[in-house]
Amino acid sequence: MTNTPAADGQEEAGPREPAPAPRPSTAPDDRPYLPWRGKATRTDKALAGTILGIMLLMLALWPARPFLIAQAPVALAFVTGSKAATGAVAAFASVGEYPLWLALVAGTVGMAKFDWLFWWTGRQWGQGIVNMFAQGDRAKAFAAKAHEFNPWILKGAVLLAVLPGVPTALVYALAGWTGMRLGTFLVFNVLGSMSMSAVVVAAGYTAGEAGVELITAIDSYALWISLGIIFVMAYLGAKRAGRATSPPPDPTEEATASDPKSD
DSSP states (O other): OOOOOHHHHHHHHSOOOOOOOOOOOOOTTOOTTSSSOSSOOHHHHHHHHHHHHHHHHHHHHGGGHHHHHHHOHHHHHHHHOOHHHHHHHHHHHHTTSSOHHHHHHHHHHHHHTTHHHHHHHHHHHTHHHHHHHOOSHHHHHHHHTGGGSOHHHHHHHHHHTTSTTSOHHHHHHHHHHTTOOHHHHHHHHHHHHHHHHHHHHHHHHHHHHHHHHHHHHHHHTHHHHHHHHHHHHHHHHHHHHHHHHSOOOOHHHHHHHHOGGGO
């Protein structure tokens, strides 16, 4: 005898219900204002957390700068890359307080030490982070054509990124996005930082005793300067928070107020 599972065969041959259409992802990481798409990886979280931590550290040190620029200018230059701190070290070097080479090294390391992270953002997130850094029509136009540029144009941009007014984070992210090697990036980044540091050191060394006297005067008023910085930061933060929490105006009330018949 041959067993024929008629019931099973009928079930398999019967019509099947169509599979439900996939729903759009509602994951919290699928947000247009994030540089990555989809679920954040450990690398995404680590990179974003590191950059955020650096920004918070610099913000926390801001009120203490008037103290540190006179008491520990070398440490301040190494940690923050402050041009004022680098110039202060050079001014103290002119009166024999520090060796001049220390001012150049502290300024160069301080300016360049975290820049490779922004190169990494371009390599990791590509156009997502470039679009976030590109503020203004010129920056967006520059970013849109970055892949068409001669590689030396971006190398020159990395070299000059330390100049005032240049969107530094955007240039470094573009370098990573367009495939510039990390070694090449570091060479031009360090050369640019060293050149800027040399200019600041020369200015501070030329100032000499006058620069030292100015720094000493800042130190004597450091407490009041720091309190003023803290007050301004707190005021601006409270003002922004008030704007964010204030309810939008009622359009019906505005229409009633502007209608002459309502009188």
